[in-house]
Amino acid sequence: MKQDIVVIGGYGHVGGDISKQLGAKFPGKVYAAGRSLERAKQFADQTGGQVKPMAFNLTNWKQEMAFERVKLVVMCMDQTDDAFAQACLRSGTHYVDISAYGPFLTSLERHTEEAAQAQATAVLSVGLAPGVTNLLARKAQQELDQLDSVDIAIMLGLGDQHGKAAIEWTVDSIGSAFSIVENGGVTQTVSFSGGKRTDFGKELGSRMAYRFPFSDQQSLPRTLKVPTVSTRLCFDSGAVTRLVAWIRATGLFRLLKVKWIRSAAVSSFGMMRFGSDGYAVKVDGWGTKNGARKHVQYLVDGSHEAAATAKVATAVATAVYEGGLPGGVFHTEQLFELVKSGKGKIALQAAAGITKRPQIIEGLRYDSWE
Structure with missing residues (x-):
């Protein structure tokens, strides 16, 4: 059995x-x-x-x-x-x-x-990204009559403890090429290019985030039929975010292919303990409702990604x-889908037509605004 x-x-x-x-x-x-x-x-x-x-x-x-x-x-x-x-x-x-x-x-x-x-x-x-990011994109689609584009941004705290595999993936992805969907067509972009400022709400403020190869931007055009999806990454330290973007822009990221330099970079990220242990996931959706253009925004944040x-x-x-x-x-x-469960709390609930009891997710704070 x-x-x-x-x-x-x-x-x-x-x-x-x-x-x-x-x-x-x-x-x-x-x-x-x-x-x-x-x-x-x-x-x-x-x-x-x-x-x-x-x-x-x-x-x-x-x-x-x-x-x-x-x-x-x-x-x-x-x-x-x-x-x-x-x-x-x-x-x-x-x-x-x-x-x-x-x-x-x-x-x-x-x-x-x-x-x-x-x-x-x-x-x-x-998980968080992909995962919560996908569910917030679904909320944007449910709010609008037509969802035309989705911008996803993830902010990670450098004071948090990140697993070695996650750090290695982040280091290896700097400067890597990957596919995105824009206006219904597939195009190529490069990790830590295309910086865009994202509003993470009153407490966290706005941050410059850069393209990163999270898989949500590749699956959402298929699952939700969204013509344009982009996912960006930043750290709670703006200086470190700008440094990584500079390493990509100058071509120095190619040195990360050298084994000992890569190992040193992974170790350095792993030992960083300045900044916070917080994270934030922001999803902006643009589309139309009742014939008018509308912008919806969703934020999930907390501690320990x-x-x-x-x-x-x-x-x-x-x-x-x-x-x-x-x-x-x-x-x-x-x-x-994500649903509110008490003040600021969220629960995972089965989509319409599927009978399942909601699963409360403790420790994740939820907010939305227009």
Whole structure:
């Protein structure tokens, strides 16, 4: 009987929080999986038995995964090959992925018919960005008669503790080329180019943010049929944001391909502890309502970006594990929406036509204005 939940990367920076939160909800059914059984055991011991350890290596998944016991896999590691995810879906195992690598997520969409036939649900774009960003874009679409363009901006606090994998992805993405959709057509842009000032509200003020290859800007034109979507990134320190943009503009980012320089850059970002531990996600939507042009704005902020990602992922994983969702491959905004739950609080609620109890997401503050 399928009842196990396997969190791959389940003792890492974000995966550890997800494992603990799911373990509290479904004690004894959650496995924190990773290459090191010893690290998995040390982590599981801290949960008092709510989470169990598992040795798992993605390169040997055919020998290591017993799909007949696993009801849900939560993937907290970056991948470029979709073979494992496809195997999950073919076996009827549900799948939730928190990664932000657009090409990989796009490749998974091709397996939606296989998933539907096996009655397996896959949910992509799960977390803060992508994830909350997608859900706020959905709110903009619901508010307007027609949504023409969406600007997404993410601000990260340098005083926060970020996982090594996230730091490596950020460093490796500086100056990288990626695809975006503008006016319905696909075009190329470069990371940390195209600076644009974003209003993050009264408390945080406005910041200059730069293009960054988050996957939401590649999936939203397909899921919400928005002609233009852009996602930008900044840090709570304007000086550091400008420095990274300057490194990109001068071409110095090419030095990051040198192994020791890259390692030094990753270490430097990891050791930074000035600034705040806060984050903010801002979505601006432009379109029409009742024949008039309208601009809507949504903001979610809080402390500890990794913890926020884990909370959203746990809410999605819980809904998937409890059943009742359609089979297929979906992005978060295709199955869920954000709703207010008390003053400034938000909950994850299934989209219209799907009966599910709302999942309260603690610690995320929500605001909107026009």
